Amino acid sequence: MSKYILKRLLQLIPVLIGVITIVFILNQLMPGDPARMLAGEGATEEAVERVRVEMGLDKPVIVQYINYLAGIVTRGDLGTSYKTGVPVLTEVLERLPTTMILAGISTLISVGIGVPLGIAAATWQNTLVDYAASGLSFIGVSMPNFWQGLMNILVFSVYLNWLPSSGFYGPRYWILPALTVGTSCMATITRTTRSSMLEVIRQDYIRTARAKGQTEYQTIVRHALGNALIPIVTIVGLEFGSLLGGAVLTESVFAIPGIGKYMVDAITNRNYPVIMGGVAILAFIFSICNLVIDVLYAYIDPRMKSQYSTKKRKAEVTE
Amino acid sequence: MSTLLEVKNLKKYFKVPAGTLHAVDDVSFQIETGTTMGVVGESGCGKSTLGRTLIHLLPPTEGQILLDGKSITNVKKRQLHTLRKNMQMIFQDPFSSLNPRMSVSQAIGEPLQIYGLVKNKQELDRRVRETMDTVGLAARLADSYPHELDGGRRQRIGIARALVLQPRFIVCDEPVSALDVSIQAQILNLMQDLQRENGYTYLFITHDLSVVRHISDEICVMYLGKVVEHSPAKELFQHCCHPYTKALLSAIPIPNIDVKRERFLLKGEITSPIDPKPGCRFAARCSYATEACRQESPELRELSPNHFCACHHPLM
Numbered sequence: 001m002s003k004y005i006l007k008r009l010l011q012l013i014p015v016l017i018g019v020i021t022i023v024f025i026l027n028q029l030m031p032g033d034p035a036r037m038l039a040g041e042g043a044t045e046e047a048v049e050r051v052r053v054e055m056g057l058d059k060p061v062i063v064q065y066i067n068y069l070a071g072i073v074t075r076g077d078l079g080t081s082y083k084t085g086v087p088v089l090t091e092v093l094e095r096l097p098t099t100m101i102l103a104g105i106s107t108l109i110s111v112g113i114g115v116p117l118g119i120a121a122a123t124w125q126n127t128l129v130d131y132a133a134s135g136l137s138f139i140g141v142s143m144p145n146f147w148q149g150l151m152n153i154l155v156f157s158v159y160l161n162w163l164p165s166s167g168f169y170g171p172r173y174w175i176l177p178a179l180t181v182g183t184s185c186m187a188t189i190t191r192t193t194r195s196s197m198l199e200v201i202r203q204d205y206i207r208t209a210r211a212k213g214q215t216e217y218q219t220i221v222r223h224a225l226g227n228a229l230i231p232i233v234t235i236v237g238l239e240f241g242s243l244l245g246g247a248v249l250t251e252s253v254f255a256i257p258g259i260g261k262y263m264v265d266a267i268t269n270r271n272y273p274v275i276m277g278g279v280a281i282l283a284f285i286f287s288i289c290n291l292v293i294d295v296l297y298a299y300i301d302p303r304m305k306s307q308y309s310t311k312k313r314k315a316e317v318t319e
Numbered sequence: 320m321s322t323l324l325e326v327k328n329l330k331k332y333f334k335v336p337a338g339t340l341h342a343v344d345d346v347s348f349q350i351e352t353g354t355t356m357g358v359v360g361e362s363g364c365g366k367s368t369l370g371r372t373l374i375h376l377l378p379p380t381e382g383q384i385l386l387d388g389k390s391i392t393n394v395k396k397r398q399l400h401t402l403r404k405n406m407q408m409i410f411q412d413p414f415s416s417l418n419p420r421m422s423v424s425q426a427i428g429e430p431l432q433i434y435g436l437v438k439n440k441q442e443l444d445r446r447v448r449e450t451m452d453t454v455g456l457a458a459r460l461a462d463s464y465p466h467e468l469d470g471g472r473r474q475r476i477g478i479a480r481a482l483v484l485q486p487r488f489i490v491c492d493e494p495v496s497a498l499d500v501s502i503q504a505q506i507l508n509l510m511q512d513l514q515r516e517n518g519y520t521y522l523f524i525t526h527d528l529s530v531v532r533h534i535s536d537e538i539c540v541m542y543l544g545k546v547v548e549h550s551p552a553k554e555l556f557q558h559c560c561h562p563y564t565k566a567l568l569s570a571i572p573i574p575n576i577d578v579k580r581e582r583f584l585l586k587g588e589i590t591s592p593i594d595p596k597p598g599c600r601f602a603a604r605c606s607y608a609t610e611a612c613r614q615e616s617p618e619l620r621e622l623s624p625n626h627f628c629a630c631h632h633p634l635m
Contacts, residue, residue: 203415204412205415208410210376211403211410212407213430226418226420301419301420302422302464
């Protein structure tokens with residue numbers, strides 16, 4: 001197993017280089033001149049040139065690219081923000097906990113509601129429960145985040161005055177944005193759980209479980225859910241990964257200093273190092289999420305686990 | 320010998336968009352303790368539905384099921400739980416009927432835990448190991464998963480799982496049809512040995528007449544939800560009365576290339592089991608069919624002692 005994880009981590013290297021390269025090329029293709037932007041609107045030609053040389057933007061593109069890569073490898077340097085002069089890594093890491101909390105709580109909410117709802121919908125397929133769950137997830141998926149965020153603020157902050165409407169200073173502040181983001185993820189998770197459970201419930205071994213005399217609850221939870229988990233875990237992992245990339249609109253509505261907002265600001269300001277560094281870090285985190293999902297598969301499904309198992313055990317069984 | 324299971328006018332209908340599907344239609348028989356009743360018929364004739372209805376995996380539409388003379392037709396949930404302990408089923412497909420996430424010992428041990436028949440882990444392990452030994456599964460396979468094992472071993476898990484509760488009645492739904500011929504014989508012999516030792520009563524569902532001949536005391540031939548012929552196994556193979564049985568028997572391969580025999584081939588379409596018209600359901604494919612067959616459904620009549628046949632023109 002550890003060998004497998006190590007292999008996967010090594011495979012990350014080419015992926016990250018690829019991501020950095022693509023983002024670098026895209027940055028070069030973007031219209032606008034960062035040197036002029038940094039120097040300020042009324043700056044003279046000389047001032048602009050000076051900034052250009054300072055930032056190393058006068059060098060050929062290929063040299064810039066190699067310098068950048070070399071910086072990452074030798075010093076772990078992802079560049080410094082044009083705007084603040086602070087290293088990108090520091091700025092991203094500052095914002096990461098905020099985004100992590102938001103993504104984590106949203107995922108908890110969406111899994112906590114979505115999975116039971118999906119199970120109920122599948123267990124009582126084509127009944128009122130099923131229709132209610134489908135309806136709920138349909139509403140969840142069709143409400144745009146920014147609108148739902150505003151509605152939440154309106155109801156829970158303005159009318160009821162229960163929760164703060166913006167900022168991110170403690171658990172009370174987390175609830176509304178997490179609810180906003182969680183609702184749409186919940187919808188996806190409900191649907192995935194429902195369809196995956198429906199497929200499993202029709203399997204012969206579920207009938208076997210009933211024939212054994214197993215209770216309906218245990219049949220659903222022990223026999224069906226366990227086997228339905230693979231697609232659910234996949235979706236949850238992907239949702240969590242993409243939430244780490246920032247729920248941009250939600251972060252804007254609730255004025256949360258997260259990664260999403262940081263990246264969008266960087267794009268508007270043509271802050272190349274932030275864009276590149278940010279994307280590289282996000283790609284890294286996303287890949288780690290995927291790796292965690294893959295490792296989880298092995299614990300969910302013994303068929304996958306046996307792929308990593310030692311040869312000795314395999315020989316023992318097939319003997 | 321006492322009657323263990325009695326079925327009276329059992330019906331199982333399914334509502335489908337096109338109408339009502341008569342999967343099991345007015346089936347009656349009884350099985351003596353410690354014997355095997357073979358149920359034969361082609362795919363879709365309702366034999367699996369019959370088996371599932373008997374052990375209450377499907378609720379019957381009409382009719383009665385009696386175990387030890389007591390009706391178990393409309394049992395409550397709690398009674399059903401107790402009932403399951405006495406009635407188990409071995410399923411057709413050992414590949415799909417085992418939970419892929421459960422190891423061999425978990426799959427076999429689960430029924431014991433459900434019924435609280437073991438006090439602790441040691442006793443559970445012991446009982447699982449004993450059962451594995453009974454069905455010929457090596458103890459070292461206890462922690463293996465079904466996908467690591469071949470079809471024969473998987474079916475042994477299925478059998479062990481059914482036997483671990485020491486049920487009195489076991490429905491065997493084509494337990495060997497998914498297996499190699501060599502393994503088929505092993506499993507059939509195993510089942511017969513177990514019956515001899517423990518007095519199990521089997522309902523053995525199959526489409527394979529050579530298998531049913533090997534294992535059954537009595538045979539029911541089903542066609543589109545109806546029993547068309549019912550007799551002791553030997554008698555059926557020597558003097559079959561129903562044209563459908565004759566066609567089935569003539570389809571058994573004889574392992575000798577020099578023997579040429581007359582095949583009794585069936586022509587025509589199978590009648591739809593959805594809202595079937597009155598009349599013999601086999602009439603459309605029967606070369607002996609007359610107007611009477613198309614008008615009136617034949618009753619099961621006793622043509623000779625213990626030999627029942629539902630045909631207007633029995634071959635006797």
